[in-house]
Amino acid sequence: MKVGALLTSAGINIGLCVLFLSLYSILRKQPQNVKVYFGRSISRTHRRPLLERFVPSPSWIMRSLQYTEDEILNTAGLDAVVFNRVLVFSIRIFSVAAILCVFGILPLNYFGQDMHHVLIPSASLETFTIENVQERSRWLWVHCVVLYIISGVACFLLYLEYKHIARLRLHHLVQTNDYPSRFTVLVRGIPKSSHESFSSAVDSFFTKYHAPSYLSHLVVHKVGKLQKIVMGAKKAYRKFRHFKGTDVDQTCRSVTYQCCLCGVSSNSFQLLPIEEQERENPSVKDSNLNLPDEECASAFVFFKTRYAALIVSEILQTSNPMKWVTSLAPERDDMYWSNLWLPYKQLWIRHIATLLGSIVFMFIFLAPVTFIQGLSQLETLQQRFPFLKGILKGNYIPKLVTGYLPSVILQIFLYTVPPIMMLFSTLEGPISHSERKKSACCKVLFFTIWNVFFFNVLSGSVINQLNALSSPKEIPMQLAKAIPLQATFFTTYVLTSGWASLSSELMQLFALIWNFVRKYVLRKKGDSDLIFSFPYHTELPKVMLFGLLGFTCSVLAPLILPFLLIYFFLAYVVYRNQFINVYWTRYDTGGLYWPIAYNTTIFSIVLTQIICLAVFGLKKSPVASGFTIPLIILTLLFNQYCRKRLLPLFRTFPAQVLIDMDREDQRLGRMDDIHRGLQCAYCQSPDTDDIPLEGIQTSSTDEDKCSSSGESSCKEPVSDLSHPTLKGLPVDRLRTAVRSLAFMIRLQKRGLSA
């Protein structure tokens, strides 16, 4: 690939980026897009004059840069701050790397051989890589020194970030002192016994062994199929109620729905205000739709202090490690209820199965990637598909094919990966949304690094040879040979995948289109309630991949660095804006994405060093390669130190902090309030829309009761659910009951339309 082709590609992408950014700055000012671009803040923008609304402006960039870390922490949670710090780290380290490599190494590479230099636009990009340096060159020590500086600075910055985030995590722990999850232990694998229920088993166990700190408990209930049907009916009912809720002026008026295709007005429903409707049908809300449900071998156990809960969650309880398994409970909003009733015994096998599944998926995915790689090498393509020769002869098309198309196709294929990995993570059986997303994030990360980096590098140079893994000793050598050559591909990958994905992230294309369809095709008034939480499992792997590309290419093919730096700057602006305005933070891992990012960065640094070692070896520079070995050892030592010094803080909470928090609460007399709140915190209610339909849910009345009548009625609010009158009923009778319920709801619907 020539410099000209690269610049063409860069030009196209910069143009697209500017276009998208301008489009964004216009679209965000349109009142109908408020829900798309201000999903979380729902800022009531004042009506602007029409002209101003259609003039692009960069003001949002300014604003995005002005947000402080505290603002992000408060609005988007610790995970968002971690993501932000990863970007800050990347900008810092690649600024240093870009300065060193562009001014120090690029000239060395370019003048590395006595050759005739053509004009720069038509110079091959390989002229700028280490490929161009002569063997046994006495200038290779510069590369080695730069590698030392980059590694050193990277480790130093990593350590600073690690310490900073660890401090933030502790600070976050202290700040969020009213979280009920800190007092709650989730117990799984409660042993089944014929003579007592799970509830009394939990009670007797914790009263016996943890009496001083045990407060109360709540057994998890599994929702039967019947109850699911009832819930479906309820949901349908709520939907109808909802139409009226969106009506702004809350008066009785007829709503006319126009069919989107024929335009005929369907004046069939007339909505009543809530009060009126509830006055008419008081029975619906409080109707005893509760059907018998099953107790699970899991329970939430509440403790008097945070420290007591921590102890119980960390200590092995009995001599059978598969029984009475304890762990700190996730937050209420973070609970992934439907996995909660999986038997604990099953989990380890699910873990292995999904691991195997995702590895198999990783390897099946190789086929399209290989094909794409073929596209980027014109000669191979022409050999394989001779009929293409005519098309590929022009001047413009080959540039497009080599510079643009491969990574676009790869990008499209990559879009299918996160949902599949998320599915695997769901099957794994995590009990919280955040855990599921973190697990998916790791899977996507492995996938991305393997399939985008390794496989591209290895198969790019040995295209027809699929079993590259047969000899791991050869891998550094192969990488050393391939990376300078593949740097072209990676540079275009940064341009297309990186920049374009940021634009699409900013534009929120899917949400925008959906909003448009909803408003102008389906003719729905009001905004969609759907606000997403930030997709860490797709975005973090992306950023980490670009970090890996940056490190590995820095010394070998420094031309990638300016483009990468632009990417990171843009990402910094875009993601900050998105965190503040678009996404809703329903759950938070408490900074647990940082160890993933840290490990990936260390992996990238060490891989870079190993590749450089191999390159120096290939260039026959014993001094440079000899000096690289201690660097690898030092980096690994640094890693080990960080693991010992800081990682434990991300695995557990320190006793000292928890005890101090407990004492502070006791001193201020807040403890009782907190204890009172605990009971309701983990009520299993279907009333929140965001709980999946198949979740464990009790009747809506429980939560209402909890919030109204306080502690006494709250004590085991689920236990009265197992409605005695329904218990003995045969299935056909229950079916009749459901039918009559459905009829009731239909009646209400008619009442609404009357």
Add this chain to the structure above:
Amino acid sequence: MKVGALLTSAGINIGLCVLFLSLYSILRKQPQNVKVYFGRSISRTHRRPLLERFVPSPSWIMRSLQYTEDEILNTAGLDAVVFNRVLVFSIRIFSVAAILCVFGILPLNYFGQDMHHVLIPSASLETFTIENVQERSRWLWVHCVVLYIISGVACFLLYLEYKHIARLRLHHLVQTNDYPSRFTVLVRGIPKSSHESFSSAVDSFFTKYHAPSYLSHLVVHKVGKLQKIVMGAKKAYRKFRHFKGTDVDQTCRSVTYQCCLCGVSSNSFQLLPIEEQERENPSVKDSNLNLPDEECASAFVFFKTRYAALIVSEILQTSNPMKWVTSLAPERDDMYWSNLWLPYKQLWIRHIATLLGSIVFMFIFLAPVTFIQGLSQLETLQQRFPFLKGILKGNYIPKLVTGYLPSVILQIFLYTVPPIMMLFSTLEGPISHSERKKSACCKVLFFTIWNVFFFNVLSGSVINQLNALSSPKEIPMQLAKAIPLQATFFTTYVLTSGWASLSSELMQLFALIWNFVRKYVLRKKGDSDLIFSFPYHTELPKVMLFGLLGFTCSVLAPLILPFLLIYFFLAYVVYRNQFINVYWTRYDTGGLYWPIAYNTTIFSIVLTQIICLAVFGLKKSPVASGFTIPLIILTLLFNQYCRKRLLPLFRTFPAQVLIDMDREDQRLGRMDDIHRGLQCAYCQSPDTDDIPLEGIQTSSTDEDKCSSSGESSCKEPVSDLSHPTLKGLPVDRLRTAVRSLAFMIRLQKRGLSA
């Protein structure tokens, strides 16, 4: 190698074995060897008639077989039981394997090809391996079925043993309820502060955060060089006192020492009975030899209950994981004092350094092994050393060289390994003897498996090719090709190394020779006090290696199994005898050798399956190799299950058991006694001979004080050690003090001889 040569080798070894066993049965009856063969039991054998004493008898075998598991547990500890169970497991599984393979597979292999069968004694051993089976043979399914049966039975037996040992471990925990270590937490990395001592820092920290359960503490003191000299002097003094202690009738009499070379009697010392001597020199025992010592950043912290100690040891204390690091303390006798004052910060780097060191050692060791391997292949030897051709032409010498010599030389080299690995483990910084030995055991195990098994197999077939590791994908193929060929070497290895090492273990050659030298050359009366503890770090790897050989050769070259089975039977008899009679159990890991043995066995089984997969592949039997893959997956699943279900019990103690023990003690009113005993349990005293000289030691008076005056004087018995009068003294003054002390001791010596 021919069957005849193998039988020759077997004959020699059986002869040697019978000889050694008979010799043992005679030697053990000699009264002068009581200390050697009954070190731990010191049985007062009644004087037998001279004739009976020199007639070999197998009665000890009978007695060894009669010991019950409880007897072993009570006399030799849980680790001995674990070792015993490993042997029982090996006998069981290899009995099954031997029956199946010798009657099922051996005939199949022997008649596997249409060939002219020579007489069995001159048949090549390879005729009995899977090498002899034709490609695409339809009988390979038998091998596959046998592999399934062996793997299944092995997993089943492993599970039974695992459960049994886990139960024993819990039982042991309950039985040893008076161990002070259960109440004691060792705190390391106490932060240094200028305004308070470590002792007060510990006190304020634990009073603040663990007030309800905190009892007291004891700061560890580092012994300065000066104190070491004093201790040396004291030791010398005790040595003199000791001569008299061995005197049985405790009356004043002259002891005559004969010079061993010239025989002149040196009537220079006359020993007094203890009382007399102490009446004369009361100052020596109580003399204030205490010199200023340094406080370490470590302390023993005592808690009121076992459960409280467990909690503190498992919870992260502060937000700096390198400070206030807690762990349950080892037993007093198990303490490795000199490592206790290493700064905690250093440990991680020591860990890495010793790991690297032992890996480097593992690879340096390859040289002699390669040379030895050369010896076992006559052709290579003759090519390399042409002058040997004449010698190697005979009939007997080649048999000796191929069948015997290689493994003897290897054996001798292997003797240097355990001490070196022990050194590495010491440098690693473990705080207990048992931990050090366990770590050395792992290192020796890795070493043995790598250098005896892998390197022999891989270099045996590709002798001149040192970099066998370059392609791990090839390893199973190489193993598959090599193991049937190398089975000969392994069979002789079992005969020589296995049987011979058991004989030498039984004979206690070193101790016997030392005893002889001591008694008849150095002319010392009385027995040596030196009783060793069982060398798990040399014996367990040996047994595990034979297990590995058994598994890998079982299906491929079943001729090894009978010899192996004899080895295990013999080992069972010998080790039980040694546990009961010879070794002294000073410390115990509480069964922590079992996970090592279990992991190695699982590794052996999976390796066997992978090798069989490769062999079936080489033999072009897709059915057999296809059916082996699910077997590997099933075995790994079994392993994962065991890790989840049983391994946690070997990492920590279950809360339920500890709480029950605490309650039982409180109910019976034993708690106060236990608390009183805690204070003295970790006194740092130099009076026990087995503490290494460089250990952390306080004056002997402390312990005496503790035992005499009880609790009140025991409270921080070390704090009064920092003798204020000596604190400000310059070094030369201290030197003078030491000189005067030495003079004092010399005076006393003269007093003794007067």
